[in-house]
Amino acid sequence: MSKPLPVSSPSLSPQFCFNERVLRDFLRLSRTTIDDSITQNLNALLRPSREGFDPSSTDVRQLDATERRRLSSEACGSFKNDILFPSWQTRSDVLNYCASVATSPDPxxxxxxxxxxxxxxxxxxxxxxxxxxxxxxxxxxxARTESLANLVRNERSVEQIIRTRTWGVVAERCDATGSWEDALDRWREQKHIQRQTS
Missing domain, CATH: 1.20.5 (Single alpha-helices involved in coiled-coils or other helix-helix interfaces)
Structure with missing residues (x-):
C-alpha cells in the first residue's frame, strides 16, 4: 500500500463555501483518505520484511498482537507530521475560512x-x-450565510469526533500521549518556528 497523501487544499473563495455540495465532498474525501482508513494507513508503515520471516512465529498463537503492531517512533512521527496533521490543518483552514464567510455580509x-x-x-x-x-x-x-454557518457548525462537530477516534488509534499504535488538540498545537508551533527560521 502506498503512503497516503493529504488532500490538497482547495482554492478558497466564498463561491466554494456557498457550494455546500463541493465543501462537503472536499471534507468527505479528506476524511476518507486519512481518518476513515487510519488502521490501513498505519499498517502500511509496518515493515516486517526488513526483519525477515521467523518460522517459529507460527508455532505459538500470538495472543498479544499489540506489541508486534506498534510502530517505530520514526515511522509514527513521519506519518503524523507529514500526513495526519497537514490533513487536519487543511480541513481546519477550510472550515475557519467558510465560518468567516458565513459571518460576513453577503451582498x-x-x-x-x-x-x-x-x-x-x-x-x-x-x-x-x-x-x-x-x-x-x-x-x-x-439566508445562505445562515445555512453555511449551520453546515460549518455541524462539520466542526463531526471533525471533533473523527479526530478523537483517529487519535485513539494513533495513540495505541504509536505510544502517543496527550490529546490530539495538544499534539496538533505542538505541530503548529513547530511549523511556525520552521517558517521563521527559514
Whole structure:
C-alpha cells in the first residue's frame, strides 16, 4: 500500500463555501483518505520484511498482537507530521475560512430580493388567529450565510469526533500521549518556528 497523501487544499473563495455540495465532498474525501482508513494507513508503515520471516512465529498463537503492531517512533512521527496533521490543518483552514464567510455580509446573495418580498408580504398579511391559529406562523427562508454557518457548525462537530477516534488509534499504535488538540498545537508551533527560521 502506498503512503497516503493529504488532500490538497482547495482554492478558497466564498463561491466554494456557498457550494455546500463541493465543501462537503472536499471534507468527505479528506476524511476518507486519512481518518476513515487510519488502521490501513498505519499498517502500511509496518515493515516486517526488513526483519525477515521467523518460522517459529507460527508455532505459538500470538495472543498479544499489540506489541508486534506498534510502530517505530520514526515511522509514527513521519506519518503524523507529514500526513495526519497537514490533513487536519487543511480541513481546519477550510472550515475557519467558510465560518468567516458565513459571518460576513453577503451582498451577492441571489435570494435576498425574494426574501425581502416574502417578508413584506408577511407584514401586510391580515391574520385572524381565531379562525386559523396556525396562519400567524411565518418561517422566513434561510439566508445562505445562515445555512453555511449551520453546515460549518455541524462539520466542526463531526471533525471533533473523527479526530478523537483517529487519535485513539494513533495513540495505541504509536505510544502517543496527550490529546490530539495538544499534539496538533505542538505541530503548529513547530511549523511556525520552521517558517521563521527559514
Amino acid at each position: 451577492e446573495d441571489p435570494d435576498i430580493i425574494a426574501r425581502q418580498v416574502e417578508s413584506t408580504k408577511e407584514q401586510e398579511r391580515v391574520v385572524n388567529d381565531r379562525l386559523d391559529p396556525y396562519s400567524s406562523r411565518y418561517f422566513p427562508r434561510e
